[in-house]
Amino acid sequence: MLKFEEYVEMANRAVAAIEYPAQPSGLYEPVAYAMSLGGKRLRPVLALMACDAFAGSPDRAIDAAVGIELYHNFTLLHDDVMDRADMRRGHPTVHVKWNENTAILSGDAMLTMAGQYMARTPADVLPRVLDVFNRTAMEVYEGQQYDVDFESRNDVSEDEYIGMIRLKTSVLLGCACKVGALIGGADMPAADALYNYGCDLGLAFQLQDDWLDVYGDPETFGKEIGGDIANNKKTYMLINAIASASGDDAKELDRWLADNEPSHRAGKIAGVRGVYDRLGISEKAEKAIARYTWQSLEWLDSVKMDEDAVVAFRDFATMLLSRKK
């Protein structure tokens, strides 16, 4: 097994090596731009690690790793259009830098390019790899749809929320693990166990994202603290607060949820955070993060692989969950 940074370097090199036709530039420049914005390359790294764990080399999974990263960035591109988000990783989004039609069409092209890279998978495992990749892609859309549906509901349960983020975020981490494992020659039980590792890790990751928005260190957190609160985003924190608040806390929460006056933003963030504090939402979230992390690591025990591979996946989880942004 390589070091984490070496897998990242390998993923970055492969992404940088994607060849885009020169023409029509209106189609391909936005794709190249979206892929150049960086990101942590977590999904390709997982695919490479999983392949390495079974094949003794990550190389066979490099195309699939790029395909999954193309897919991930396609979802970000179209999500940014749907969310009217202006910035992504410190740069203007494609629909802002170009326009909305360009973002739609270039996103479509990225999705098909993802399919092209996935199709370069060795023929012996190609049907199985496409099966998990395509099924995962459908689940990601389902998660996005549930996320939209939840916006207009105030009675979303914790289970529903976990189900939604599992689809929207987690399964793609699981897919990266499973695809890498299958390409590396793993049998289905081992590939499925790594899939579950990735999914549970993804849940912990997303819950931590929700937590960081409220309790993160503004110095090290990548984005502004409190954005989710300001936007009434139905996070793990808010859903649990709505479910458990009563009396004055419930009234204060309702009042802040109805108050979208921009000049009240700081007060709203502090106020909602105060409600969270009194309800112990931070501890509840931290416990859930720990539980999913633990569950995630448990899956590794059922996979027959070298101890250094197990260590690598454990370290990946530790690294991911100790992030400050």
Next chain:
Amino acid sequence: MLKFEEYVEMANRAVAAIEYPAQPSGLYEPVAYAMSLGGKRLRPVLALMACDAFAGSPDRAIDAAVGIELYHNFTLLHDDVMDRADMRRGHPTVHVKWNENTAILSGDAMLTMAGQYMARTPADVLPRVLDVFNRTAMEVYEGQQYDVDFESRNDVSEDEYIGMIRLKTSVLLGCACKVGALIGGADMPAADALYNYGCDLGLAFQLQDDWLDVYGDPETFGKEIGGDIANNKKTYMLINAIASASGDDAKELDRWLADNEPSHRAGKIAGVRGVYDRLGISEKAEKAIARYTWQSLEWLDSVKMDEDAVVAFRDFATMLLSRKK
């Protein structure tokens, strides 16, 4: 070989048999709706015919046929968003009936579903089938981008225009033929010849569409006559008129292109048509349609297949080009 209507019936049955998960309904209902609007099912029919011509049965290509039809309808769905088109086949478009975000996300789901159906292709030809399908999909986006680019140019040449419609429209007909042929067991030269048949036929088809917008019979033409003229759409007709008009004709054409006053619509259509008449644009288009049709049929001579298969592809071309809508 079956009768044309039998292939259509087979394609319609397979499209109607697509199973959509019940939830989230906000994602899948628009997909089911888009697939229920009908259409001529030309692409799946070509795939089934091509498979039948080599395998002696169309069955093996049914999933790929559905995949190509899903892909085609996905492009219509996203194109309608980009064109702000309100109606499709006499029904409100998805972004009108639901909203734009729904149209984007449901379209994405259709593209992935297309990939799922393509992936059901027998494993022995799967890599080759995915290769032509994915490459074609990329070309369709390129064609769409060139179409957009041409909107802001007044010097588009006939060659550029043909290149654009080849990408945007024709290659998918070629792809349907090639995929069906490969699944049916055709060798690559035969599959490529049928691909070229489909492409050239697609060019004739699109040029006829351009011609019908001006000279079609309002009684039998599916849409209103003159829509392209009213919208200054860069069709084969307009591009050739711009290139060949001089003196008063050029002045009149310029005047109409600058006049987008809705109440002048009828006058504009009649006026531009008058310019086309004086410049012989109708005859030029009819000659081009005949030339691409002839080229298309020529390809059939180089394919080793039963005479009744050749007849079926010839009849398909005749049927397609005698259409009134």
